[in-house]
Amino acid sequence: MSGSATEFRLENSFRRRLYFFTGMIVFTLTAYIFQLFNLQVVQGSENSLKAERFVRRSESIPADRGQIFDRNFITPETSQPLVSNSAxxxxxxxxxLLKNDPKKVKEFIYKFCESLSIPLAYYEKDLQENRLIKKIRxxxxxxxxxxxxxxxxxxILVLDNINRYVYLVSSPARIYHMGPALAHVSGYVGKPSTSDIQEKEIKSYQLVGKGGIESQFDTILRGQDGFRIQKRNTEGNIEEERVIEHSIPGNNLILTIDRDLQIAAYRALKGVRGTVIAIKPTTGEILAMASNPSYxxxxxxxxxxxxxxxxFARVQNNGGFLNLAIQSKFPPASTFKVLVALAAMESEHKINYDPKGTFSCPASFTLKSTFKGVPDQVFYNWDKKNHGELNLAQAIEKSNSVYFYQLGYKLGAEPILAYSxxxxxxxxxxxxxxGEITGFIPSSEWKKRTYGNKWFDGDTVNLSIGQGFISVTPIEMALFFMAIINNGKIYKPYIVSEIRSPLDNSIIQKTQPSILRDIPLKKSTIEAIKEGLYLVGYSGTASGVLNIPSLPEVAGKTGTAQTRRRGASSSNHAWFIGYAPFNAPPEKQILVATFVEYGVGGAASAAPAAREIFKAAFPPGSFPKTDRSKVRTMEEEAPVEEEAF
Structure with missing residues (x-):
């Protein structure tokens, strides 16, 4: 009886173990079958590609970068690109094939250079630093x-001693159809640096943007590389090649740039160092942006x-990589007088200022000294002439400095700096x-910290005509004038209007105008300033250049900034910022800002550059005519009246 019980227990124990191990085997087989199904069927195509990569050599197929078009784009096939690609x-x-033999490597390089008429110095560095040997290893x-x-x-194809050691591959190349005329907007491309590879998701063989739009929108333009599988024999020759994934081109960019205005802007800067910016004031679209010297x-x-x-060395030496529109700052000179007038009319500091009232404007303004033994300071008008009694519009028209010396002194520095x-x-x-930089607005605290003395009245008088410590970028000053046109609204400037798919031309992203600042301004303030700006082009400092039959009515302000330069033909920088047609709705107007380094004066070099943009934008017959009794009959007969500072 006991033997039977023992046998029964052993039999039950064996049966349980048998069931357990049988279950384990069934579970394991089920898992294997499931995984096999997953690898072969569910992930079969993906694993097949991975296997191909391991068995054979895979090679990337670089994607074409997206093309760049101007604002007149319709389709890629019918529109002329600003930037495109070629193979x-x-x-x-x-x-x-070179078997890690330095002697053999050098012999081949000598033959290669001789056969293709290439200077041996082209590879001198690679040979000296053993780069080739490292690559071979x-x-x-x-x-x-x-x-x-x-x-x-x-x-290469006919010379066997060359052909057997090399192979040819297609690589993308970038074509910039406007060359230096658009360089500071477009940028350029090149092979990535070590830091590019480390900091960006980019391969060593890919092209990377090196400035301008190419850099700012690099990942959008870059596209998605494909790859192919190659099977080579022992001689290194390709026996079989199969494309596994086709490359996908980068997205296309549609710019706000107008090709014709851009060309006009670049040509207007011929022979000078400066910048031209053209903007649609009611949207912020950049129609043209040129800087010279260029590359x-x-x-x-x-x-x-x-x-x-x-x-690269030549451009670096002459400063051609600098986009003067956004990467340089200078005293705004007489263009700043507009802001001083605005601050006087809008400021809460009540000075009983009436723009229609007049100031006596002799040849100079004397600032009485408050220190014993220190002489009075004398500030001269640009022409050192007595202009008599002037109201605001007349003072802007003639760019009368004595008027603004008095206005700035009466107002004080703080409101002017605050509105700046x-x-x-x-x-x-x-x-x-x-690479955009900012302008500089001083303060009494800054002066105390920097120079160890307080802000003097003489500093305020100097500030009132845009001289002294203040400095601004051309694009900042352009946006200030945008506020005058738009009754206080400043739109954020932008260059890329749309991002489009290269596959079906669909719009991926569209830029909408956005307000950067909205500053409430009195209607009377705007009207008073616009009247003065109109007179500048009609009968004032820029009339000799802009009041001609081939142009619409242009309103604006010239400026001539003194510098510390000595011993040169000119020591003054030149400004002009204006808009046209004056009598058109703002949405039909174009705002142009020009700046020329050492350009003699605003009317001598900056206003003529702006004139070329207005000519290109408004051909005769495209703008309404008004009866202007003082219109010039010929540009050559127009005298240039220019302020000296």
Whole structure:
């Protein structure tokens, strides 16, 4: 009986173990079958690609960067691009055939240079620093030559001692159809630096934006690379090639730039150092932005290493990489008188100022000294002439400095500085270009901290005509004048209007105008200032340049900023900021800001540059005519009346 009980217990224990192990086997087989189904069926195509990559050599197919078009874009096929792509051939050294033999490497390089008429110095650094040997040891491809010519391609193909050691690959090249005329907006592309590779999601073979739109919108323009699988024999020759994933081009950009105005802006700066900005004041769209000296993005993005290096050095030496529109600041000179007048009319500091009333404006203004033994300060008008009694409009028309010396002194520095900050003359505009700087608005605290003395009345008098410590960027000053046109509204400037798909031309993103600042201004203030700006172009300091039959009515302000430069033909910077047609609705107007370094005076060089933009924007017959008895009959007969500071 006991034996039977023992056998029964053993049998039950065996049965339980059998069931357990049977269950484990069934579970394991089920898991294996499920995983096999997952790998073969569910993830089969993906794993097949991975297997291909392991078994054979995979090679990336660089995507074309997106194209860039101007504001007149319709479709990629029917519109002329500002920036596009072209295919070029690069010569790649087949490192697997050189067997890590430095002598063999040098012999091949000598033959290669001799056969293709290339200076040996082209590879001197690579040989000296053993870059080629390192590439061979790592079995990485080495680019011998980029963007070869048809003649070079034919030579390579017929010379067996060259052809067997290299292979040709297609690589994208960038074409900048407007060259230097649009360089500071477009930027250029190049191979990524070590920091680019580390800081950005970018491969060493890809192109990366190096300034302008190319840099700011780099990831949007870059696209998605494809890859192909290659099977090579022991000689390194391709036996089989299969494209696994096709590359997808980057998105296209539609700019607010007008091609014709951009060309006019660049040509207007020929022979001078300066900048031109044209803006739609009711939206903030940049119609043109040119800066000179410039650079050729085709050379900097090109395949010729020596040309790139030489051009880069030249541009760096002459400051051509600097976009003066957003990366330079200078005293605003007489253009700032408009802000002083606005501050006087709008400020809570009551000074009983009536813009229709008059100030006596002799040849100079004397600031009485408050210190014993210190002489009075004398501030002269630009022409050192007595202009008599002037109201605000007449003072703006003639750019009379004595009027504004008195107005600024009476008002005091604080309201002027406060309104300068209110209008953003010390703040970035947020334009979609890299490297924007801010202007500088001083303060009594800053002066005490910097120079160890207080703010004097003489500093206020100097500030009243846009001289002294204050400095602004051209685009900041342009936006201030935008506020005058728009009754206090300032729109954020922008250059990219749309981002479009390269596949179906659909709009991915569209920029809507946005208000940067909205400053309540009295209607009487705007009217008083606009009257003076109109007189500048009609009968004032810029009339000799702008009051001509081929132009609409232009309102604006000239400015001539004194500098510390000595011993040169001119020591003054030139400004002009204005808009046209004066009698048109704001949405039909164009605002133009021009600045010329050492340009003699606003009417001598800055206003003529603006004139070329207005000519291009408003051909004869496109603007309403008004009866202007003082209109000039010929530009050559128009005298230039210019303030000296």
């Amino acid at each position: 070029s051939l690069d010569v790649i050294l087949n490192t697997s 790592s079995r990485e491809p080495f680019v011998l030559l980029e963007g070869i010519s048809r003649d070079q391609q034919e030579r 050729d993005p085709n050379l900097l993005s090109g395949k010729n290493k020596q040309e790139r290096a030489n051009h 900050r209110l209008f953003g003359l010390d703040k970035k505009t947020g334009i979609e270009l890299p």
